[in-house]
Amino acid sequence: MSMFPKKLAVGAALLSATLITTAACAAPARNIILVHGALADGSGWKGVYDRLVAKGYNVSIVQEPETSLEADVQAIRRAIAMQDGPVVLVGHSYGGQVITEAGDDPKVSALVYVAAAVPDVGEGLKDLFKRYPSPTGEDQKPTADGFVMLVPDKFHADFAADLPADQANFMGRSQVLVAAKVFETPNTVAAWRTKPSYGIVAGSDRIASPEMERWMYKRANAKITEVAGSSHVVYISHPDTVASVIEHAAIH
Numbered sequence: 001m002s003m004f005p006k007k008l009a010v011g012a013a014l015l016s017a018t019l020i021t022t023a024a025c026a027a028p029a030r031n032i033i034l035v036h037g038a039l040a041d042g043s044g045w046k047g048v049y050d051r052l053v054a055k056g057y058n059v060s061i062v063q064e065p066e067t068s069l070e071a072d073v074q075a076i077r078r079a080i081a082m083q084d085g086p087v088v089l090v091g092h093s094y095g096g097q098v099i100t101e102a103g104d105d106p107k108v109s110a111l112v113y114v115a116a117a118v119p120d121v122g123e124g125l126k127d128l129f130k131r132y133p134s135p136t137g138e139d140q141k142p143t144a145d146g147f148v149m150l151v152p153d154k155f156h157a158d159f160a161a162d163l164p165a166d167q168a169n170f171m172g173r174s175q176v177l178v179a180a181k182v183f184e185t186p187n188t189v190a191a192w193r194t195k196p197s198y199g200i201v202a203g204s205d206r207i208a209s210p211e212m213e214r215w216m217y218k219r220a221n222a223k224i225t226e227v228a229g230s231s232h233v234v235y236i237s238h239p240d241t242v243a244s245v246i247e248h249a250a251i252h
Helices: 004-026 042-054 069-081 095-102 125-131 152-159 165-173 180-184 210-219 239-251
Strands: 031-035 058-062 087-092 108-114 140-142 147-150 197-202 223-227
Touching: 031 042, 031 069, 031 095, 042 058, 042 239, 058 069, 069 087, 069 095, 087 095, 087 239, 095 108, 108 210, 108 239, 125 180, 125 210, 147 152, 147 180, 152 165, 197 210, 197 239, 210 223, 223 239
Parallel strands: 031 058, 031 087, 087 108, 108 197, 197 223
Antiparallel strands: 140 147
């Protein structure tokens, strides 16, 4: 018996699977994954989470360990694998580097950068901050075992100036220290080269300067939203704006 019909059947099945996958990725995304940055944790996304859930989105918040870029990317890939259908990845600060690396997954339909790092292949955080130094560099201190922290007494002014002092001080005392080697680790993937991207500029950011954010977003051909007067934690102080950008990325 000829194998030709079987080959046609296999080819048709593969084409059908491809068309289904393509159609799924082209559909509006109902799954949102929120990724925190260095020195923070996922609890800061509460305001954005509440607004997106109220609109019917399935929202996941990843608590990546901040022990290495590889471990953090794996945490995101694990979360993506658990989703049914297209996903919008949202990264704050260092979380932008993580979603840039993990965002090549076929399920990912768009990337949203919130006062975030947007490295290219071969670039790491150190390379970006060489171009646009952070004014808070002297307030970042190493630990004896290879991690970095922001001096708690400087956290309000440097990281979260537009939050109430008691909230910012609590964040400073509960900050998640990041492994220093993260700053030296370059990306091997730049998902923004193939995925629609959106960037939110925090207008008074002292961790990553607004100038750096604009430059990275323009390079990534991202649709840019500016929030005047916002600190690095724009996702906490302006949850309506951030949620609106995420929803736009999910729909378009």
